[in-house]
Amino acid sequence: MADVRPDVFAALRATRLWRAADDEAVEELARRARVDEVPRGRILASEGDLSTLLGVVVSGRVKVYHLAADGRQLTFETAGAGDPVGAIAALAGSRYPATIEAATDATIAWLPREAVLDLVESQPQVARSLIADLATRVVNFTAVAAGLSMDVPSRLAAYLFQRALAGGRTTPEGLVVDLGMSKGELASSLGTVPETLSRALARLRDEGVLEVRTCDVVVKDVGALARLGSGFDD
Numbered sequence: 001m002a003d004v005r006p007d008v009f010a011a012l013r014a015t016r017l018w019r020a021a022d023d024e025a026v027e028e029l030a031r032r033a034r035v036d037e038v039p040r041g042r043i044l045a046s047e048g049d050l051s052t053l054l055g056v057v058v059s060g061r062v063k064v065y066h067l068a069a070d071g072r073q074l075t076f077e078t079a080g081a082g083d084p085v086g087a088i089a090a091l092a093g094s095r096y097p098a099t100i101e102a103a104t105d106a107t108i109a110w111l112p113r114e115a116v117l118d119l120v121e122s123q124p125q126v127a128r129s130l131i132a133d134l135a136t137r138v139v140n141f142t143a144v145a146a147g148l149s150m151d152v153p154s155r156l157a158a159y160l161f162q163r164a165l166a167g168g169r170t171t172p173e174g175l176v177v178d179l180g181m182s183k184g185e186l187a188s189s190l191g192t193v194p195e196t197l198s199r200a201l202a203r204l205r206d207e208g209v210l211e212v213r214t215c216d217v218v219v220k221d222v223g224a225l226a227r228l229g230s231g232f233d234d
Contacts, residue, residue: 004030008109011058016133018116020125029119033109044085044100044108051089051096053110057081060106064098065188075189078103078181088134091116103185105163153200155190158229160210164219174211177221204228 009030012018018026035058038044044055047066055062057079062086065075079085089096090113102108120126150158160177167194168175179186187197202214209225211218219225 005035007058007107008033008035010084011056011109015056015084016082016111017084017130018106018119018126021119021123025119025123025126029050029111029115030109032115033111036108036110038102038106038108040102040104042182044101044102045096047096047099049096051086051092051094052113054087054090054113054116055085055100056109056111057083057085059109060102060104062106062108062131063103063188064100066098072191072193073188074191075185078185088137089165092133121227137220152190152192152196153203154228155192156197156200157158157204157209157225158187158219159190161222161225161229164222164225170221171218173218175222176216177219178216 004027009027012026012029012033013023018029021029021125033056034053036044039213044062045051059081061078061080062085063075063078065073067073085100085108086096090111093113116130120130163177163180168177170176181189183197184194187194192200201210201217204210204225206210207224209219209221209228211220
């Protein structure tokens, strides 16, 4: 692998889309990749651009979002090392449905659509993982779109409840949940602005659901959080 960057190979090897591929096939993907080093804030692809490349994050983070007519940035996902971006559009040969932007300084490996299709042709077992992962991504995007139909406190509660399930820490104060990102980034991911997010946090605090701290919250009433996050709060 003298002609392949170790970090690029490691990121491609970790990518779920072709987890069934052997190392030699992933090496070939790495050889065909165009590697870009990009600064924070760089637009990697704009909504509506014709998609010919599938990206894989090698290092750093990128965000995928839609800019609404009122100027709000609706974040669909944030991708880190090993995560694909623009995969559905690239493999469909269509246009990017959202904008992709570097959330931090990042390294991206761009693969031509043909490289992935050649991989599937040479190793048919990859098709199963590819289809399963792409289907999961469609389901996740649908859930994001459905969540945006709820009010901001409900969206926030749903996000915090999922964070609590994934890694909440039980303490004498309550269930401590790390926000996972800055409050500005969280506002964007919930399709709102920081001021509205602050009001939503204050509402949950005033209702006794949680206590707000700098980088995390302490959930006092997990049941109330779950009910509000489901959209059926009573």
